[in-house]
Amino acid sequence: MSASTHWLATATAQSVLERGGNAFDAAVAAAFVLHVVEPHLNGPGGDLVGIFHTADADAPTVLMGQGAAPAGATIEHYRGQGLDLVPGAGALAAAVPGAVDAWFLLLRDHGTWELADVLSYAIGYARDGHPIVAGAAATIARVAMLFAEDWTTSADLWMPQGAPPEPGDMVQNSAYADVLDALVHASCTVRDDGPVGRGARIDAARTQWKTGIVAHEAADFLARPHRHSDGALRRGVITADDFAAFTASYEAAVTRDFRGRTIAKAGPWTQGPALLQTLALLEPLGDDLLDPSQEAGAHTILEAQKLALADRDAWFADVDVDLDALLSEDYLAERRDLIGPTASAEFRPGAIDGRAPLRPPLRTSYRASSPGTGEPTVTRTGETRGDTCHLDVIDRWGNIISATPSGGWLQSSPAIPALGFCLGTRLQMTWLEPGHPSSLVPGRRPRTTLTPTLVLKDGVPEFAMGSPGGDQQDQWQLLALLRMIVGGYSPQQAIDSPAFHTTSMPESFWPRTWTPAGAVVEDRLGEAVIDGLVRRGHAVTSAGEWSLGRVSAVGRDIRRSTYSPTAPTPIRLWAAANPRGMQGYAAGR
Incomplete structure (x- = not known):
């Protein structure tokens, strides 16, 4: 597939x-x-x-x-x-x-x-x-x-x-x-x-x-x-020696369990661990608060994402990042308590091990980043x-x-x-501010937004997924994961369902602005849910009916035979692609 x-x-x-x-x-x-x-x-x-x-x-x-x-x-x-x-x-x-x-x-x-x-x-x-x-x-x-x-x-x-x-x-x-x-x-x-x-x-x-x-x-x-x-007219600084010095490599994945699955991501030189933190913040909450189709769920998900993305922008980089501290139960409980009934318009990274977070410059923009498929x-x-x-x-x-x-x-x-x-x-x-984890440093990788996902069940790979979308990549994947793992949706149903994301964090792309309390939503989320988010203080931008995210995924199911409950049927493979933008495609046999 x-x-x-x-x-x-x-x-x-x-x-x-x-x-x-x-x-x-x-x-x-x-x-x-x-x-x-x-x-x-x-x-x-x-x-x-x-x-x-x-x-x-x-x-x-x-x-x-x-x-x-x-x-x-x-x-x-x-x-x-x-x-x-x-x-x-x-x-x-x-x-x-x-x-x-x-x-x-x-x-x-x-x-x-x-x-x-x-x-x-x-x-x-x-x-x-x-x-x-x-x-x-x-x-x-x-x-x-x-x-x-x-x-x-x-x-x-x-x-x-x-x-x-x-x-x-x-x-x-x-x-x-x-x-x-x-x-x-x-x-x-x-x-x-x-x-x-x-x-x-x-x-x-x-x-x-x-x-x-x-x-x-x-x-x-x-x-x-x-x-x-x-x-301005400027020259580049890259040289042939820079090309020769680079070698691609393999790294161990960072993992965390969530509701019977193991979610695997790349390390904190990507934004991947922020998805793990978001899932960890949400895991002990009631299923209704993990449902993106309900007002309370959409609000809770947006607020949890803000907290995890604030930690991303304060701590993540191609440096030694204490993920154990950021994913510890005590720290998560402390962060979870910050999720209130109304939308936060603050940038709130957490302190770990007594160290204050290093805040990037905040350039306020009261326009949401362009809604759409991410083009x-x-x-x-x-x-x-x-x-x-x-x-x-x-x-x-x-x-x-x-x-x-x-x-x-x-x-x-x-x-x-x-x-x-x-x-x-x-x-x-990268930042041109000396001393920040994501400062521009020769030989250091910029912290990237690229963040594919692998999901395992009982140690066996169950499915892989990902999406374009810059800062929204893991936000859109999160919705699909919650709908599949918690809501019982099929992969294609999860991908097709209405999407939303927060813009209440410094954008990773120039000119690096943010929209306090910003939320971008597909209209299909429903008038009642959207109005509820507005009442809670979210600065909502409408993105149209089918516009947010281009998640795709492949995976496998192992099902029991209907004729013999003890006999496994052959592994069934599946694939799902996004209809938004009318260009994604899934195929197999």
Whole structure:
């Protein structure tokens, strides 16, 4: 079974599975297709977080594809240019790209296919063309003036006829196809047969990516002045040495039990543990307070999320974070007592072990971040409210993976002509305030919003899920988890149900504003519930009927035969995708 945010990625994954590949072969093939068909949501110049469980493993594993800040990315350098925030667009916001190396690492260690076969799908769509989705066409239209006047290489790539494409137009990216062909060629220089040779071939492509044309073309091109989101012309600081220094890796997952399940997330260099804290805050409460469809439940969920996200913004980073303290029963009880009958308009991180939280700068905005499926909004100077894409795959052997690739959006920075893509803007999630856990520090990973989920029951993987949406990723997943685990919804029912989220925390994306007591809701939540939230003091923004979240998921059920209660039936696999945006797709057989 496969599910993703784009039908061509899902179709690619299913094609690999049908031809005998495993979940990891399928996921990597689909991921490179996502680079091509959702270029406004992710790209090879971006990053990823994945979480997976092999059929023979004892525990889930995190795939770490988040690059660090370049060596020249210092607070002093940025402050010296008159900046008080890392820009939201332009090469000064670029961390080292991590996605490609991470996918290759996963393919080498857990896949079975050769690199040429895995990349053939993306090469085909890039060279021969694919119908551009409405979201990508709309994003290009929003930045058309920026492209035409400043980022002319992006105009050459995305507006070759002098105007933005229309939804459904066939678009090509031969430069990126050439990059992928070069990686395949590098892998073919290794002639050894067998599994050792296959691993060496993939490693040869990894070396080519990190030390060859990609690294040098990107560094040289982005050293030229170009428009950033503050309107100024600035140079990037990333170098070829920064590319060469990065290596993707594996990490142990962080887990916590909730109502008979074990929820597995990446560590506090992501926002993942905030979901664990939210679930822990909610777990002892009555089922009615965990029901997103009731006024009391929606209110309680919003308030619990505010507390967990405040701790995220005060404590989480690529540093030593005391998660044991943040998830301890005494601390949780203390935080739970802060949930009152009315909406809080305060930013309330907690103190742990006698240490006061370090508060980020609060820039008040009384507008909610753009409601919708999470598609980025873009200004003429390249301001974006970031989003991403997602994929989930489970195979016949029991391998399962959930991954959230992002960054390197076509609106992130000027397209690099020889490569057919641009670099990402993940450094905008760091602060230019010395001493904060999330301060900009060379070699440190920015705390990312990417946060896929794996759920286990009795130690066995049951399902994987994730969503695009920046700060909302775990908020939308939380609603699906509560509806499935507590409410008894089917996965598709849980994904389809009305969604909401809080904006009462500093946004992770430039210009880093927050909306005190802000809540964004789908109208389908119902007039009575929405009016009740307003009475409780929530600053509610309507997002329309079907607009919030793009959760997808895959999983498995083990059911007992109706004819023999003691005999297990074969494992039944399932997949579910999001109808919002009309482009997600789930498939299987």
